[in-house]
Amino acid sequence: MSELLQFTMNGLVLGLLFAVVALGFTLILGVMQVINFTHGVLFAFGAYFAFSLQRYIGFGGALIVAPMLVGVIGLVLERLAIHRTYGGNPLFGLLLTFGLSMALEEVIRMIWGKPGYSVAAPKFLAGSLDLGFMLYSKYRFFLAGLSVLVILLVWLFLEKTPYGAIIKAGASDSEMVMALGKNLPRMRTFVFIIGAILAGVAGVIAAPIWSVRPTMGTAILMPAMVIVVLGGIGSFWGSILAGLIVGLSTSISVMFWARISDIIPFVLLAIILLLRPRGLMGEKSILEV
Amino acid sequence: MGILTTENLTKSFGGLKAVDSVSLDIETGKLTSVIGPNGAGKTTFFNLLTGLIKPDTGRIRFQGEDITNLPIHQIVKKGISRSFQVINLFNELTLYENVWLGVQAQQGHGREVFADAEALNSVKEGTSRIIAEIGLSGKEGTPVKLLSYGDRRILEITVSMTTNPSLLLLDEPTSGLMSEDRRRISDFLKKLSSRLTLVVVEHDMDVVLSISDHIVVLHQGKILARGTPDEVRGNDKVQEAYLGGQHGLT
Amino acid sequence: MGSSSGWGKWIPAQMAVVFIVFALFPYIPFIGRYLSLGTEVVIWSLFALGFNILLGYTGLPSFGHGAFFGIGAYGAGIFFLHVYKGVWLPLVMSIVVAGIFAALVGLLVAKKKGIYFALITIALSQVFYFVAFRWEELTGGETGLSGIDRMPIDIPGLFSIKLSTPIHYYYFVLVIFIICTILIWRLAHSPFGRVLQAIRENEVRARYLGYNTAVYKWAAFAISGVFSGLAGGLYTLLINSAFAFVLDWTQSGNVVMMTLLGGGTVNFFGPILGAAIFIVSRDLLSAYWESWMLIYGLIFVFVILFIPSGILGLVGGKKQTILR
Numbered sequence: 010m011s012e013l014l015q016f017t018m019n020g021l022v023l024g025l026l027f028a029v030v031a032l033g034f035t036l037i038l039g040v041m042q043v044i045n046f047t048h049g050v051l052f053a054f055g056a057y058f059a060f061s062l063q064r065y066i067g068f069g070g071a072l073i074v075a076p077m078l079v080g081v082i083g084l085v086l087e088r089l090a091i092h093r094t095y096g097g098n099p100l101f102g103l104l105l106t107f108g109l110s111m112a113l114e115e116v117i118r119m120i121w122g123k124p125g126y127s128v129a130a131p132k133f134l135a136g137s138l139d140l141g142f143m144l145y146s147k148y149r150f151f152l153a154g155l156s157v158l159v160i161l162l163v164w165l166f167l168e169k170t171p172y173g174a175i176i177k178a179g180a181s182d183s184e185m186v187m188a189l190g191k192n193l194p195r196m197r198t199f200v201f202i203i204g205a206i207l208a209g210v211a212g213v214i215a216a217p218i219w220s221v222r223p224t225m226g227t228a229i230l231m232p233a234m235v236i237v238v239l240g241g242i243g244s245f246w247g248s249i250l251a252g253l254i255v256g257l258s259t260s261i262s263v264m265f266w267a268r269i270s271d272i273i274p275f276v277l278l279a280i281i282l283l284l285r286p287r288g289l290m291g292e293k294s295i296l297e298v
Numbered sequence: 299m300g301i302l303t304t305e306n307l308t309k310s311f312g313g314l315k316a317v318d319s320v321s322l323d324i325e326t327g328k329l330t331s332v333i334g335p336n337g338a339g340k341t342t343f344f345n346l347l348t349g350l351i352k353p354d355t356g357r358i359r360f361q362g363e364d365i366t367n368l369p370i371h372q373i374v375k376k377g378i379s380r381s382f383q384v385i386n387l388f389n390e391l392t393l394y395e396n397v398w399l400g401v402q403a404q405q406g407h408g409r410e411v412f413a414d415a416e417a418l419n420s421v422k423e424g425t426s427r428i429i430a431e432i433g434l435s436g437k438e439g440t441p442v443k444l445l446s447y448g449d450r451r452i453l454e455i456t457v458s459m460t461t462n463p464s465l466l467l468l469d470e471p472t473s474g475l476m477s478e479d480r481r482r483i484s485d486f487l488k489k490l491s492s493r494l495t496l497v498v499v500e501h502d503m504d505v506v507l508s509i510s511d512h513i514v515v516l517h518q519g520k521i522l523a524r525g526t527p528d529e530v531r532g533n534d535k536v537q538e539a540y541l542g543g544q545h546g547l548t
Numbered sequence: 549m550g551s552s553s554g555w556g557k558w559i560p561a562q563m564a565v566v567f568i569v570f571a572l573f574p575y576i577p578f579i580g581r582y583l584s585l586g587t588e589v590v591i592w593s594l595f596a597l598g599f600n601i602l603l604g605y606t607g608l609p610s611f612g613h614g615a616f617f618g619i620g621a622y623g624a625g626i627f628f629l630h631v632y633k634g635v636w637l638p639l640v641m642s643i644v645v646a647g648i649f650a651a652l653v654g655l656l657v658a659k660k661k662g663i664y665f666a667l668i669t670i671a672l673s674q675v676f677y678f679v680a681f682r683w684e685e686l687t688g689g690e691t692g693l694s695g696i697d698r699m700p701i702d703i704p705g706l707f708s709i710k711l712s713t714p715i716h717y718y719y720f721v722l723v724i725f726i727i728c729t730i731l732i733w734r735l736a737h738s739p740f741g742r743v744l745q746a747i748r749e750n751e752v753r754a755r756y757l758g759y760n761t762a763v764y765k766w767a768a769f770a771i772s773g774v775f776s777g778l779a780g781g782l783y784t785l786l787i788n789s790a791f792a793f794v795l796d797w798t799q800s801g802n803v804v805m806m807t808l809l810g811g812g813t814v815n816f817f818g819p820i821l822g823a824a825i826f827i828v829s830r831d832l833l834s835a836y837w838e839s840w841m842l843i844y845g846l847i848f849v850f851v852i853l854f855i856p857s858g859i860l861g862l863v864g865g866k867k868q869t870i871l872r
Contacts, residue, residue: 042663044670090849099663100609100804101852107801108848115841235671242664268682275675282656282668348756370755380756388749399746403757407739408764414557414734415742461758 011143016264017257022149024256025156026215030229031236031248032163033207039243040179040200041095046106047086048233049226050113051205054079055212056221057121060128068131076209082113083205087198095197110226117223125222152214159210160249163203167245176200232259235274239281241291250289299362301326301465301495302347302378307356309346316342318519319356324465329491331506332499334516340499341383343516344467348380349373360465379463381454383470383499387442394438396453398425400460432456448479455486466490468498472505484509507531558730562817566729570722574715583714584786589827590718590725591782596807596819597732598775603804604812604819605736606768607748609666611800612653612673613776618795619676620646620777625693625790626686635699635711639781646777647770649676654769658762661751670797677795692791696784711785721782728775735771736816744768776803801848802826809851811860818860825859 030052037045058075059068066074086109094102129135130148137144167173175191176199187193211229219225236255240247255274262270281289302324309317317339324330332340345351347358349370358366365373388396401424402408402415429435432452442450455471471487472480484505490496491509500506506513506527513530515522523533530536559567570590574580595617602608620642627641628634657668680687687693698711701720711717735741746754747761754761784790793799807813810822829847833840855862 038663044663044667090853093853098609099666100603100611100808101856103609103611103663103666104801104804104808104848105852108845108852110845111798111848112842112845115839115845119839119842231671231674234667235674238664238667238671242667271678271682272675275671275678278671279656279675286659350752369760370752371758371760374756374758386750386753388746388753390749399742399754400757402739402742403759408743408759410739412734413738415737415739417557418739457753458756461756 013261013264014143015145016260018145019149020257020260021253022153022156022256023260024253025153025160026211026252027229027232027236027256028249028252029156029159029207029211030233031240031252032160032245033204033211034233035237035240035243035245035248036163036200036207037204038237040176041102041197042099043091043094043102044099044106044234045091045201045204046103046110046230047083047113048204048208049228049230050110050117051079051083051208051226052212052215052229053114053117053221053223053226054082055209056128056216056219056225057117057126057212058209059213059216060121060126060221063128068134072210072213075213076206079209079212080202080206083202084198086205087201091201092194092197114223114226121223123223125220128216128221130217148217152218155210155214159207163207164245232274235278239274239278239288241288244288244290247288247290299359300324301361302497303359304347305357305359307343307346307358308354309342309351310354315519317346317353320516320519320521322514322521322524324495324497325512326495327491328511329487329496329498329509330512330514331510332497332514332516333501333503333506334522337518338516339519340516341469342519344380344469344499347373347467348378374461374463377462377464378467379458379461379465380467381458381469381471383473385450385454387450387454387457389443390441392439392441393434393445393449393453394425394429396442396457397428397460398422400457401425401428404461428456428460448475448482451475451479451483452486455483459490463494465495465497468496470499470501472500472502480505558734560733563729563733566817566820567726570725571719574718583718585827585831587714587718587721587786588783589824590721591779591786592803592806592823592827593820594725594728594782595776595779596803596810596812596823597729598772598779599803600772600807600812600816600819601732601735601741601744601775602768602772603807604814605741605748606744606765608661608765608768609804610657610669610769610772611666611797611804612669612671613772613803614797614799614801615653615673615676615795616646616650616773616776617780617783617799617803618680618790618792619649620780621784621790621794622680622687622693622780623777624781624784625696628696629693633697633699635701635785638696638785639778642777642781642784643774646780647774650773650777651766651770654766654773658766658769661765670800673795673797673800677792677797680792680795687790687792690792692789694789696788696790698785698788717786721786724778724782728778732775733816740764740767805848805851808856808858811858811862813861814857815860818858821859 030048034045034048037043055075058078059071062071062074090105090109091102094105134148134151136147138147138150167177175189176196179193179196232255236251237248239255240251254277258273258277259270262273300323304320304322307317307320308315320343332343334340346353349368352367357364360376360378365376388399398421402418402421405421405424407418407421429438434449434452437445437449442453445453451471455468458466472483475483480502487496487498488509510527512524513527514524515530515536523530523536573586574583599613602610623645624638624642628638653672656672657665660668681689698717700711701709709716711720743754743759743764746759747764751761780794783794806822806826807819808822809826810820811818812822830844833843837843
């Protein structure tokens with residue numbers, strides 16, 4: 010029983026991490042209709058920056074600085090290359106970000122080398138918390154809590170601030186945004202940076218429990234894509250919900266039949282697509298006929 | 299009963315009833331115009347009739363048969379066709395290729411996987427004939443996006459007709475045209491109406507009054523009035539809707 | 549072009565040139581020795597040509613066709629190792645198995661387009677990758693399958709062709725390529741092929757002409773999947789093994805890239821040119837620089853930003869409308 014509880018809580022923690030990554034991905038997808046393949050490698054950069062910065066400014070410092078750096082990378086990518094693909098054949102944006110992700114993954118290898126690293130959780134978060142009925146890792150609690158905080162912040166921004174409202178409007182009607190006199194390209198760059206920062210934050214907090222190596226970006230991008238389609242493209246709560254579902258099912262299936270745990274998300278996806286072609290909470294959008 | 303009837307056709311988007319309980323009977327062989335201010339639901343109505351969107355409630359019957367939930371391609375095969383308010387052609391392809399695709403479809407090729415498309419003589423003849431009929435011979439090789447707007451409007455209607463419909467729905471066929479081109483299309487429509495049943499959405503009242511056998515006035519998704527041109531012209535409610543609204547009788 | 553009678557209708561001039569160049573390849577000084585590489589080029593050309601039915605002609609951006617390549621590869625390998633050690637049957641299996649899966653996946657994606665279509669093809673193709681990785685009994689897991697030999701072709705009473713000899717296998721693959729290219733050409737220039745292009749140009753209008761576009765899209769998906777599978781089977785025989793990497797999404801990205809690079813969106817032969825350039829440069833790059841992935845990725849970026857119509861698009865001048 011306590012084993013099931015353990016796996017369930019791990020699943021929730023994983024799910025929340027997935028949700029943060031998926032959220033950034035779906036924002037970019039919803040607002041600019043770009044499948045951002047670099048999202049995985051940005052996540053990796055977050056972890057690697059945390060690894061390098063930790064010894065100088067500690068984990069807390071890295072938690073602030075690393076996502077900022079990833080945001081800068083995102084800014085550079087968007088301004089130099091990615092923005093040129095908006096509005097065109099979606100394949101181009103996909104291939105462009107695919108090429109960028111390959112190149113950037115190689116850059117990671119060139120800077121930090123091929124082998125993996127481990128990032129230690131900060132000392133005050135090491136060890137377990139005694140919940141009475143079980144012991145659970147303090148760090149995972151922290152991870153979960155921080156993820157929830159980040160998700161909440163994004164939600165507040167989108168729902169409660171005027172600029173957030175513009176971004177939501179821009180996702181469905183870019184002409185209206187221009188008509189309102191707002192700078193559309195700048196808004197899109199901003200959204201991309203937010204997405205990048207989300208990936209970076211996720212990378213930092215994942216680093217202590219995820220093995221930090223050059224291919225870690227790919228490892229998170231696949232589930233992220235499945236989650237985004239499962240939850241419904243462009244849907245905020247869809248990403249969260251789907252993230253949790255995928256995290257939970259992946260974790261719990263390890264208990265029963267470890268071999269298929271990788272495949273569970275896809276099976277779920279295929280089933281959901283048959284029953285609800287737009288995903289769990291997706292709305293009919295211009296993205297499909 | 300006419301060629302097309304709708305019973306309580308309703309469609310909402312969000313909270314807005316774009317088409318509200320429209321029950322209509324289109325008389326066979328006549329030209330019916332659908333008029334009304336912008337946002338009155340005219341294009342949505344056409345979308346519903348041709349299967350592009352599904353109604354929330356209501357039925358559509360074509361020649362007695364219920365076509366309410368059929369997909370577009372099946373409705374087209376039964377004999378309804380439609381032209382678009384915003385020109386909806388194969389813009390990158392040439393004039394010839396646009397008509398050709400319609401003729402190929404109508405003649406039922408499409409499943410042929412190994413035949414040479416270039417060698418379909420009946421399609422080639424049909425295409426050349428149609429292009430000659432609409433007076434655009436000589437422009438076959440021009441990509442549609444480079445044709446003049448007037449030519450594109452004619453082509454828009456022509457391609458819709460390649461499916462050999464018995465009912466043709468035309469959504470603002472003279473939109474954006476100068477008066478000479480308007481007359482050209484207007485005459486074209488009058489000729490057409492002797493061969494098929496036409497339903498035309500229009501804003502240009504001169505055109506409407508000169509070509510229509512019947513007029514239906516839509517306002518906020520509902521039928522406000524219907525009848526012959528004279529009856530509608532004299533209708534108080536219609537005057538009010540037009541004078542009170544943003545879109546006057548041009 | 550096109551409707552001349554007789555041979556011209558089946559094998560236009562450009563196609564004959566391609567065939568002749570490929571046929572003479574082994575005899576070209578210096579580069580003719582690299583038969584394995586040449587065979588790879590022919591295999592990927594086949595893959596890319598079939599894929600272009602979906603991408604260039606129908607306009608559907610599948611980013612998951614590497615899965616069908618891999619399914620064909622494994623299909624041939626598994627059949628060879630566990631059922632029958634032959635040449636033809638494993639290849640037939642690669643076609644059949646890939647075709648069935650492509651038909652099934654096609655059902656899920658036929659009504660989609662654009663990004664949605666691309667995303668779902670990525671996601672679904674990953675299933676097969678993980679299955680190959682995890683289902684060790686069947687696929688050998690991480691180590692994959694090996695020992696898939698090229699059996700000789702025996703024509704009883706006449707002769708036996710040893711396909712294990714590289715040059716024999718090269719011509720074997722080339723003959724299959726020639727047959728498939730002719731088939732794909734006919735398909736692309738048939739009334740069916742015209743409908744696919746209509747769907748690419750304006751799907752709604754195509755529906756309003758009376759075409760059930762979902763069925764056509766499904767058919768294009770399945771057909772291209774079949775050719776992908778055949779290419780995969782031929783590849784397995786080339787390297788005598790099958791590894792999970794054949795199902796990797798980079799394969800999917802590669803085939804899209806080479807199709808675009810060569811100019812598949814404007815020219816029937818674009819994919820062949822793209823495959824040749826892509827495979828050869830990748831081989832050269834990886835031999836000379838350990839961090840070749842950097843250049844590889846940047847090439848993608850360069851092509852997308854500066855020559856999106858591909859090389860034949862540059863050379864051909866104005867964008868051709870209906871693909872020739």
